[in-house]
Amino acid sequence: MDERKSTLREKLNRKKTTPKKVLVVLAALIGIVFVVLRGAYVSGDEMEKQLQQNLQDVAKQNAEILYARIGAQYKLLTSLAKELDDVTEDTIEAKLEHFEIFMDDFHLKRFAFCFPGGMTYSTDGGVEDLSYREFYKRGMEGAASITGILTDALTVDDTQVNVITVPVYGGDGKVSGVFGLAYDTMAFNESLQIESFGGKGYSCIISEDGEIMAQVGEDKFKLSQNIFDDVLKEDERNEEVIVQLQEILEQEKEGSGVLYLAEKSYYYCVPVNLMDGNVHWYILTVIPDEVLVSRMRPIQINQYETSLLVGILIAVGAMFMLFVVQDNNKELMRYAYVDPLTQAANSMKFCTDMEIREKREGYLIMMGITNFSNINIVAGEDATDLMIQETWKIISSSLQKDELAGHVRDDLFLLFFTDTKEQDMLERMENISAKIKEKARVLRVYGIGAEYGVYQIAEDESIESAYSKVRIAKDFAEKKAETPYAFYSEIDRAKAQHEKHLEERFPRALAQEEFEVWYQPKYSAQDCTVVGSEALVRWRRYNGEMISPGEFIPLFERNGMIMKLDEYMFRSVCRQQKRWLEEGKKIYPVSINISRATLYGEGVEQRYAQIMEEVGIQPEYIQLEVTETVIQGHSNVNKILKRFRDMGIKILMDDFGTGASSLATLSTQCFDILKLDKSLIDHIGNKDGETLLYYIIKMGQQMGLYITAEGVEKEEQFAFLHNMKCDDIQGYYFSRPLPKTEYETMLENNE
Numbered sequence: 001m002d003e004r005k006s007t008l009r010e011k012l013n014r015k016k017t018t019p020k021k022v023l024v025v026l027a028a029l030i031g032i033v034f035v036v037l038r039g040a041y042v043s044g045d046e047m048e049k050q051l052q053q054n055l056q057d058v059a060k061q062n063a064e065i066l067y068a069r070i071g072a073q074y075k076l077l078t079s080l081a082k083e084l085d086d087v088t089e090d091t092i093e094a095k096l097e098h099f100e101i102f103m104d105d106f107h108l109k110r111f112a113f114c115f116p117g118g119m120t121y122s123t124d125g126g127v128e129d130l131s132y133r134e135f136y137k138r139g140m141e142g143a144a145s146i147t148g149i150l151t152d153a154l155t156v157d158d159t160q161v162n163v164i165t166v167p168v169y170g171g172d173g174k175v176s177g178v179f180g181l182a183y184d185t186m187a188f189n190e191s192l193q194i195e196s197f198g199g200k201g202y203s204c205i206i207s208e209d210g211e212i213m214a215q216v217g218e219d220k221f222k223l224s225q226n227i228f229d230d231v232l233k234e235d236e237r238n239e240e241v242i243v244q245l246q247e248i249l250e251q252e253k254e255g256s257g258v259l260y261l262a263e264k265s266y267y268y269c270v271p272v273n274l275m276d277g278n279v280h281w282y283i284l285t286v287i288p289d290e291v292l293v294s295r296m297r298p299i300q301i302n303q304y305e306t307s308l309l310v311g312i313l314i315a316v317g318a319m320f321m322l323f324v325v326q327d328n329n330k331e332l333m334r335y336a337y338v339d340p341l342t343q344a345a346n347s348m349k350f351c352t353d354m355e356i357r358e359k360r361e362g363y364l365i366m367m368g369i370t371n372f373s374n375i376n377i378v379a380g381e382d383a384t385d386l387m388i389q390e391t392w393k394i395i396s397s398s399l400q401k402d403e404l405a406g407h408v409r410d411d412l413f414l415l416f417f418t419d420t421k422e423q424d425m426l427e428r429m430e431n432i433s434a435k436i437k438e439k440a441r442v443l444r445v446y447g448i449g450a451e452y453g454v455y456q457i458a459e460d461e462s463i464e465s466a467y468s469k470v471r472i473a474k475d476f477a478e479k480k481a482e483t484p485y486a487f488y489s490e491i492d493r494a495k496a497q498h499e500k501h502l503e504e505r506f507p508r509a510l511a512q513e514e515f516e517v518w519y520q521p522k523y524s525a526q527d528c529t530v531v532g533s534e535a536l537v538r539w540r541r542y543n544g545e546m547i548s549p550g551e552f553i554p555l556f557e558r559n560g561m562i563m564k565l566d567e568y569m570f571r572s573v574c575r576q577q578k579r580w581l582e583e584g585k586k587i588y589p590v591s592i593n594i595s596r597a598t599l600y601g602e603g604v605e606q607r608y609a610q611i612m613e614e615v616g617i618q619p620e621y622i623q624l625e626v627t628e629t630v631i632q633g634h635s636n637v638n639k640i641l642k643r644f645r646d647m648g649i650k651i652l653m654d655d656f657g658t659g660a661s662s663l664a665t666l667s668t669q670c671f672d673i674l675k676l677d678k679s680l681i682d683h684i685g686n687k688d689g690e691t692l693l694y695y696i697i698k699m700g701q702q703m704g705l706y707i708t709a710e711g712v713e714k715e716e717q718f719a720f721l722h723n724m725k726c727d728d729i730q731g732y733y734f735s736r737p738l739p740k741t742e743y744e745t746m747l748e749n750n751e
């Protein structure tokens with residue numbers, strides 16, 4: 001122990017600085033300040049250019065949302081309309097009831113159907129003559145339409161709605177009614193709220209004749225007003241703007257300029273083509289000039305402030321250092337060891353104190369605040385700082401003689417308790433948690449608590465080693481549901497080690513071809529012949545042990561190794577298909593899984609195309625399975641998928657019906673085949689589940705998608721899917737995934 005102390009003292013002594021060094025440091029600091037100030041300088045011109053670019057981006061982003069939202073509703077309407085070709089007043093209500101499952105996903109208020117003559121039935125039970133409505137008249141003439149904002153005729157609550165309608169054709173090819181949906185204008189409006197320029201920018205949707213259909217951001221525009229007559233005419237300076245904008249609307253083009261809404265503002269206007277080109281709406285995004293000015297100001301002020309601050313810092317720093325150099329360097333150490341927000345020891349100080357203390361038996365604890373980020377979200381940054389300070393007070397006042405604590409950063413604290421009984425230590429932690437909860441309650445933030453990683457430190461263990469263990473324990477405590485604390489000793493070390501082992505083993509396993517492709521055949525739901533298969537990876541270890549993908553795919557997805565594995569599987573399947581072809585065998589399309597990480601990787605489509613070219617395999621024999629989350633998470637993915645499809649590779653939407661699946665995805669046109677997940681198939685036999693499945697399949701089919709059902713295990717599931725005219729079946733009912741040779745045998749018998 002003495003030895004440790006003396007080496008530390010040596011370290012401290014070595015920190016002594018000479019005045020010469022101080023001068024060098026000063027010169028360096030001045031240089032840095034100069035460079036920083038130059039770098040921070042942004043010219044007004046550049047700023048304006050950047051702002052205008054942002055404006056355009058926001059407008060286009062809004063346009064995309066509008067296009068997707070209305071597009072999805074329109075497609076839904078046209079596909080469901082086909083179900084209404086022979087509907088009568090007796091059957092209409094039952095039909096409409098079935099459609100209700102779509103209302104949430106598509107944010108709808110209702111569906112309604114108008115019979116010739118105008119009598120209208122709706123999903124919320126209303127029956128009303130709407131023959132006076134324009135959409136009814138246009139619908140009966142065979143035209144689709146979207147209305148401006150209407151006062152809802154089917155409820156008494158005066159809500160505002162927009163109505164989209166399409167004509168319905170009877171068996172004789174004549175219009176037999178008008179089918180429509182209504183969305184709540186306000187709800188639609190809210191769904192559009194893309195914040196721009198820190199809430200200072202605003203947008204609106206306008207129709208061809210200038211009516212405001214929705215507005216985003218500050219209340220400058222009012223629903224139902226006319227942009228020309230009610231908004232722009234208010235200010236004389238807009239005379240030219242009106243001409244410009246009218247020209248933009250007439251010619252259906254993009255445009256930008258300056259307009260005046262009390263204050264000078266910039267605008268950008270983009271057209272959005274809706275409903276097969278039947279309707280042209282526009283997004284107008286506006287930002288006040290003041291934003292530009294106010295953005296410039298802080299930068300300028302910032303420049304002054306920064307230089308002033310840095311100047312002061314240099315002076316203080318120089319004095320401080322001189323003082324330190326002359327006096328004692330213990331002060332310097334203190335300065336480097338204190339957390340400025342809490343005045344607590346920082347982790348360096350904590351560890352040093354631990355290092356030099358005589359007795360070390362006890363519990364090393366890392367504490368974090370549960371749902372810490374909520375405080376910032378709910379109560380703001382100041383409250384967050386306050387919470388950290390209060391937490392430190394709670395912790396430091398709970399310390400007993402000879403115990404230590406420190407503040408690592410944010411909500412992370414280190415504690416060292418000398419209790420000898422576990423129960424005592426746990427009680428003290430509970431006590432701290434209760435006080436923290438109470439403080440959070442005062443700040444009106446709920447769901448706050450504390451979580452602890454605990455490590456019983458060994459006497460002769462280095463502090464670094466103990467520190468890394470307590471961190472692992474803390475991470476584990478976060479995931480653990482049963483108690484707010486976790487002991488390092490309880491963590492399943494074997495599991496962590498196993499994963500580490502798999503990671504380390506991966507490169508060699510790949511090189512030594514330990515990964516095998518297994519094939520799970522897909523069968524036609526109509527004549528039960530094999531029509532293709534899915535490639536599934538299996539890891540056969542050198543010792544013969546088989547590892548299932550569930551054990552390593554999630555791990556490899558986390559660490560990025562999946563890219564290599566996916567590519568390996570892709571190449572293996574391409575080669576195998578080619579080999580079968582050369583052997584004169586009949587081959588079927590094989591679908592290969594491609595993970596999110598792989599798809600997001602740079603140039604994946606070129607690499608896959610190159611592999612296919614090298615092997616010499618036609619794209620119709622290769623398909624790719626992607627999950628729905630892939631499409632939701634990344635705007636570029638649509639383009640990547642499109643490039644694959646342009647190459648002739650079919651894309652399957654995997655696991656549809658799990659987690660965040662949305663019926664709206666069916667209309668994205670990013671894929672060719674819909675794979676219904678096992679969880680949906682398991683619902684066969686229950687009425688609601690079957691209804692849902694019925695409409696998913698119907699809608700998928702009407703969108704031109706091919707439907708594959710996955711995880712089919714039972715006769716009755718197969719029968720239902722057969723009756724529904726589902727295309728393919730994959731599941732244990734027909735076959736489990738098979739090793740290559742067994743798959744070959746099965747194919748031979750199939751012929």
Ligand code: C2E
Pocket residue numbers: 520535536537548549550553562565566569593594595625654655678710711712713730731732733737
């Ligand atoms: P997945 O893509 O949804 O694959 C279907 C899984 O369901 C397979 O599990 C298959 O064996 C299983 N399955 C098929 N029919 C039935 C059935 O009737 N009943 C039941 N209970 N299960 C059935 P497996 O092979 O264990 O694969 C699990 C997951 O691992 C796959 O789910 C996929 O997400 C991933 N995976 C497998 N191979 C690869 C690969 O090469 N690359 C990537 N990125 N992921 C892969």
Ligand code: CA
Pocket residue numbers: 534593625654
């Ligand atoms: Ca799959």
Ligand code: CA
Pocket residue numbers: 654655675677710
């Ligand atoms: Ca699947």
